[in-house]
Amino acid sequence: SYVLTQPPSVSVAPGKTARLDCGGDNIRSQSVHWYQQKPGRTPEVVISFDSDRPSGIPERFYGANSGNTATLTITRVEAEDEADYYCQVWDSSSEHWVFGGGTRLTVL
Amino acid sequence: QVQLQESGPGLVTPSQTLSLTCTVSGDSVSSDNDYWNWIRQPTGKGLEWIGRIYTSGGTDYNSFLKSRVTISVDTSRNQFSLRLISVTAADTAVYFCARERINDAFDTWGQGTMVTVAS
Numbered sequence A: 001s002y003v004l005t006q007p008p009s010v011s012v013a014p015g016k017t018a019r020l021d022c023g024g025d026n027i028r029s030q031s032v033h034w035y036q037q038k039p040g041r042t043p044e045v046v047i048s049f050d051s052d053r054p055s056g057i058p059e060r061f062y063g064a065n066s067g068n069t070a071t072l073t074i075t076r077v078e079a080e081d082e083a084d085y086y087c088q089v090w091d092s093s094s095e096h097w098v099f100g101g102g103t104r105l106t107v108l
Numbered sequence B: 001q002v003q004l005q006e007s008g009p010g011l012v013t014p015s016q017t018l019s020l021t022c023t024v025s026g027d028s029v030s031s032d033n034d035y036w037n038w039i040r041q042p043t044g045k046g047l048e049w050i051g052r053i054y055t056s057g058g059t060d061y062n063s064f065l066k067s068r069v070t071i072s073v074d075t076s077r078n079q080f081s082l083r084l085i086s087v088t089a090a091d092t093a094v095y096f097c098a099r100e101r102i103n104d105a106f107d108t109w110g111q112g113t114m115v116t117v118a119s
Helices: none
Strands: A009-012 A018-023 A033-037 A044-047 A061-066 A069-074 A083-091 A096-099 A103-107 B003-007 B018-025 B035-041 B048-054 B059-061 B069-074 B079-084 B093-100 B106-109 B113-117
Touching: A009 A018, A018 A103, A044 A061, A044 B106, A069 A083, A096 B048, B003 B093, B003 B106, B018 B035, B018 B093, B018 B113, B035 B069, B048 B069, B048 B079, B048 B093, B059 B069, B079 B093
Parallel strands: A009 A103
Antiparallel strands: A018 A069, A033 A044, A033 A083, A061 A069, A083 A096, A083 A103, B003 B018, B018 B079, B035 B048, B035 B093, B048 B059, B069 B079, B093 B106, B093 B113
């Protein structure tokens, strides 16, 4: 079945830009959703369909999808952005939802 | 405002059956617009999709669990349920239910319920 690969951790200083990658075979042909999960909390969608931002999500969050990598970019990172981030796609060949392993974003 | 709430035993004996229910408010499990999903997360680990059900009663399951899992819906109670048989310690996790607007992201999640498999 389809595999999504995320780096386990990314660190960034406050005010800088964080880029979180999600790798998958020809992922550009998929629609990628991104979730943020803070410790002890429920996941929350921050980007859907590669680059759509739900209402209430800051404009600092944006997504892109090209080739074999989808990327969630967070600009002007704040301490409150520290969380685990998961990418997700629907694998139509296996009729599965697939999650990446998650990336822990640490704000230094 | 749509809300989902998981309920069920927090402790299950190995080899027995795990049964959880998700009660939906603010939406109908009979909606043609929605799929209803179960996801789990072992402590300190990532999200694992278990399966989903839709209004016709059709289901999709994670192939890793397919032989052990059943998802069903009770429209009279506006609930959907998860049944996982022959559990082991590896099934210990927080179990979430979530709404999916047909192949869209999971826009609403329950708070999650911790299930421990132990004797």
